[in-house]
Amino acid sequence: MLIEAYRKAILNVMPKLDIIHNAVKNAMIKDGWIITDDPYIIQYRRTILYADLGAERPIAIERDGQKLVVEVKSFLGTSKIQDLKEALGQYDIYRYLLEETAPDRKLYVAVSAIAFSSFFKQDVIQLILNKHQLPLIIVDTETEEITQWIN
Numbered sequence: 001m002l003i004e005a006y007r008k009a010i011l012n013v014m015p016k017l018d019i020i021h022n023a024v025k026n027a028m029i030k031d032g033w034i035i036t037d038d039p040y041i042i043q044y045r046r047t048i049l050y051a052d053l054g055a056e057r058p059i060a061i062e063r064d065g066q067k068l069v070v071e072v073k074s075f076l077g078t079s080k081i082q083d084l085k086e087a088l089g090q091y092d093i094y095r096y097l098l099e100e101t102a103p104d105r106k107l108y109v110a111v112s113a114i115a116f117s118s119f120f121k122q123d124v125i126q127l128i129l130n131k132h133q134l135p136l137i138i139v140d141t142e143t144e145e146i147t148q149w150i151n
Helices: 002-009 021-030 080-101 113-120 125-133
Strands: 034-037 040-044 047-051 053-057 066-072 105-110 138-139 145-150
Touching: 021 034, 021 053, 021 066, 021 138, 021 145, 034 040, 040 066, 040 080, 047 066, 047 080, 053 125, 066 080, 080 138, 105 113, 113 125, 113 138
Parallel strands: 066 105, 105 138
Antiparallel strands: 034 053, 040 047, 053 066, 138 145
16 A cells, blocks of 8 residues: 555654653553554645554444544643644644545644643633634643543
8 A cells, every 4th residue: 555655665754753652642542542553644645744643442432433643742842832833733734634534533632731731721822722622632641641631
């Protein structure tokens, strides 16, 4: 398959993993998700992008089975507002492409509980997130557990 050929040919040019990537991945596994892709490749015609994780919930656990794509963000940059702008732009691009290539998958952004409590609770950030309707997975990176889902 074309995607497999691309995957093998360009493994060295994939984006660097976020510092909380493994904690998010382990938290999802603990929560009953099966990680199907690490990274999840989004291919639209000749363009290839990489989201951090693809995950599925087994049909035995959820009646209809759920499929996710998860983009992991640590928000550790010097400007958290800039980190948010980049995350929102990346989310929009991935969402548009997934609507075309994998409409059965829901896109989430995973953030640490620390980033959520220190940055995402600010009034201005809450306003932006509510207007944007950004689905979030909040992960305690110490215990590697999901603490909250925000749809």
